[in-house]
Amino acid sequence: MVWLRRRQWLVVLPAVGFLLLAAQAMAQKSNTQVFTDPGRRFSVEYPRDWTWLMISASGEPMATFVQPKKEAAFVVERFRLKAALAGDLVTDVFAQIEADILKENQPQASDVVAKMVDEGGKRVIVIDYSRPVAGADLRERVRQFSYPVGQDLFRVTCMAVDAQFAKYEMTFATIASSLKSAGELPPPTAVIPKR
Numbered sequence: 652m653v654w655l656r657r658r659q660w661l662v663v664l665p666a667v668g669f670l671l672l673a674a675q676a677m678a679q680k681s682n683t684q685v686f687t688d689p690g691r692r693f694s695v696e697y698p699r700d701w702t703w704l705m706i707s708a709s710g711e712p713m714a715t716f717v718q719p720k721k722e723a724a725f726v727v728e729r730f731r732l733k734a735a736l737a738g739d740l741v742t743d744v745f746a747q748i749e750a751d752i753l754k755e756n757q758p759q760a761s762d763v764v765a766k767m768v769d770e771g772g773k774r775v776i777v778i779d780y781s782r783p784v785a786g787a788d789l790r791e792r793v794r795q796f797s798y799p800v801g802q803d804l805f806r807v808t809c810m811a812v813d814a815q816f817a818k819y820e821m822t823f824a825t826i827a828s829s830l831k832s833a834g835e836l837p838p839p840t841a842v843i844p845k846r
Contacts, residue, residue, distance in 0.1 A: 690712070693729060696829035702716070703717075711728065722818070725823065727830070728806045730806070741799055749765055760780045760782045771828065780793050792812075792813050807830055
């Protein structure tokens with residue numbers, strides 16, 4: 652009789668754990684919304700209470716997202732490559748090239764560490780670094796995710812003040828992994844005007 656109760660618990664405990672994880676994932680999903688670039692070049696999921704702004708300079712437009720208390724932010728940029736980059740070319744050499752570009756563009760960046768990771772079948776370059784916060788005596792920690800997709804290179808750059816970075820680290824990972832390129836977007840839905 653005792654072995655039967657133990658066996659029941661061995662079945663019940665994993666089931667309860669699975670249900671709790673599923674509930675947590677659903678709660679996180681309901682707290683997000685999808686941003687699709689007006690040119691339909693990419694989409695990304697972000698926390699529902701964050702605000703966004705499109706910045707269109709002389710190059711490609713980029714989207715900036717900011718946490719309500721301004722504790723964290725991330726930027727999505729898209730660059731057009733001269734030639735398509737096959738997945739097997741996304742290597743440690745490509746990671747070093749991305750790190751060198753970052754150092755050139757941000758000379759005050761320090762502790763730059765770049766690595767190639769395999770994320771759900773996609774090779775991604777992840778670069779961690781630190782930099783001073785403009786106008787303050789603080790440093791922020793930054794994590795850049797570089798996703799080459801065909802002739803497009805997407806960079807999702809996530810940032811928070813050093814003391815707050817750990818609080819947003821999972822949010823940043825979720826945001827970066829939600830990025831979809833133009834070829835991965837569902838077709839636009841037609842809007843039928845009301846009469």
